[in-house]
Structures are given as C-alpha cells and as structure tokens.
Amino acid sequence: MRPELTEVQLLSVWETGDGQAAPARALLLAAAAAAPGEAVADLTLADLNALLLDLRQGSFGAALPCAADCPNCDEPLEISVTTDELRPPGRRNVPGPRCDPATLLAEGYEVTYRALTGRDLLAVDPASPDARRTLLSRCVVDTTPATDDLPEGVLETVAQLLADLDPGADTVLPLTCPYCRHAWTAALDVADYLWAEVEGYARRLLHEVHTLARVYGWSESEVLAVSPARRRFYLAATAG
Numbered sequence: 001m002r003p004e005l006t007e008v009q010l011l012s013v014w015e016t017g018d019g020q021a022a023p024a025r026a027l028l029l030a031a032a033a034a035a036p037g038e039a040v041a042d043l044t045l046a047d048l049n050a051l052l053l054d055l056r057q058g059s060f061g062a063a064l065p066c067a068a069d070c071p072n073c074d075e076p077l078e079i080s081v082t083t084d085e086l087r088p089p090g091r092r093n094v095p096g097p098r099c100d101p102a103t104l105l106a107e108g109y110e111v112t113y114r115a116l117t118g119r120d121l122l123a124v125d126p127a128s129p130d131a132r133r134t135l136l137s138r139c140v141v142d143t144t145p146a147t148d149d150l151p152e153g154v155l156e157t158v159a160q161l162l163a164d165l166d167p168g169a170d171t172v173l174p175l176t177c178p179y180c181r182h183a184w185t186a187a188l189d190v191a192d193y194l195w196a197e198v199e200g201y202a203r204r205l206l207h208e209v210h211t212l213a214r215v216y217g218w219s220e221s222e223v224l225a226v227s228p229a230r231r232r233f234y235l236a237a238t239a240g
Helices: 005-018 022-033 044-059 118-123 129-140 152-165 190-216 222-226 228-239
Strands: 061-071 076-082 102-106 109-113 140-142 172-178 183-187
Touching: 005 022, 005 076, 005 140, 005 172, 005 222, 022 118, 022 190, 044 118, 044 190, 061 102, 061 172, 109 152, 118 129, 129 140, 129 152, 172 190, 190 228
Parallel strands: none
Antiparallel strands: 061 076, 102 109, 109 140, 172 183
C-alpha cells in the first residue's frame, strides 16, 4: 500500500516545511512516506525520490501533468508522466540507507566515493559559489595519495559516475517535440513538484476551513472531519 497523507497530516507537513529550504522540505516529505524511525537523511537521493514518488502516488495519484517549452522551436508542450515511469526498477527493495562505495582512478589518484544523501544536500548552501565542489567533496570517502583538495577534473569524474552508482538520483524525462521532432531530456525535481501540490492543497483547504467556520461556527477539526465531497456541498450552499 502506498503511503498517503491525510488532510490533517498534509496541513502539519505544510506548516512545518513552510519557509524551509528545498532540501529540508524534501526530507520532511520523505519522512512522511518512510517507515517509523527510518533515517531518511542518510538515504541516497534515488531512494529519497522513490519515497517521494510513493507518497505522491498515494496522495495525489500516479499521473504527473507537466509543461515544457521545446528548446528548438519554443512551442509549449503539455505532457503527463507516471510515477512508475520515473521510478528506477528495484528501488526501496532493500530497507535502510544504501551508500555502497565505489573506486575510480583519475589523474594519478585512487578515489573511493559514495552516493549523495539527503544529509549532504542539507549541509551545503546552494547559494555558495563553491557549492558544487563542496557537495562532490562530501562524496569522497578516501584518496590515495591522501589529500583534502582533489583536482577539479577528478571531482568532475566522480560527478559523472554518481548516476551509475545511484540510478534515479536525477529524475529526467525524455521528450520529443511533436511539432519539430526535436528530442531532449528535461529534469523533474520530484520534491519540488510534490511540495507545490502540498502547498496548493493546504492553502485551498485552509480557505475552506475559514469559510465553513465563519458560516457554521465549526472548529478546524470539525471542518476536517467532514469528507471533501460533503465540504464541497456545504461550500456550494454558502455561495448560493
């Protein structure tokens, strides 16, 4: 069974995450989908995405409507992708953090590195000019010869291999323009997409609470105890 946010839980998640940075919001959403006590900050980015896709499917459905502009002819496109299309096969089959290291040889260095985790994203200020280098450096477990300052080229080699180490860390959509047949890939940030839906739902729900509380004198908990279908009826009645 997919995890699903109740309306009460959704309001709580939105209230907690409102104003927080994107990595903190992503972990907050992932925690809502994870098993109790699971250390979501130590999961790889692909496993975090898998949790977010499970939560999205359980709470809002499997289809994700998206929009993009063709980079070749500038035509606006409307597309739909499913959570199963975005989820790499085999994710979440093994419980707990998975950061098995790998080793590469580059520019005279033997580098042992691991996949990025949610904790790494939390630790790096994305506005910093050295954010990318700092993030990649956190992936490095060990080097021979030992150094704390790997050449840029070595870190870029690590970056290129991270996708193989943790498939699904970057969620991309293969797209083809129906007008000019140009093909390209577009990134989809699952956490940002889901957060926008949570925020939109929370704000609509609070407007409903406000309206029904003002008209009927109900408390917030009393409004939320009424099913969405019945609330729609009451809202329509107040408007009529």
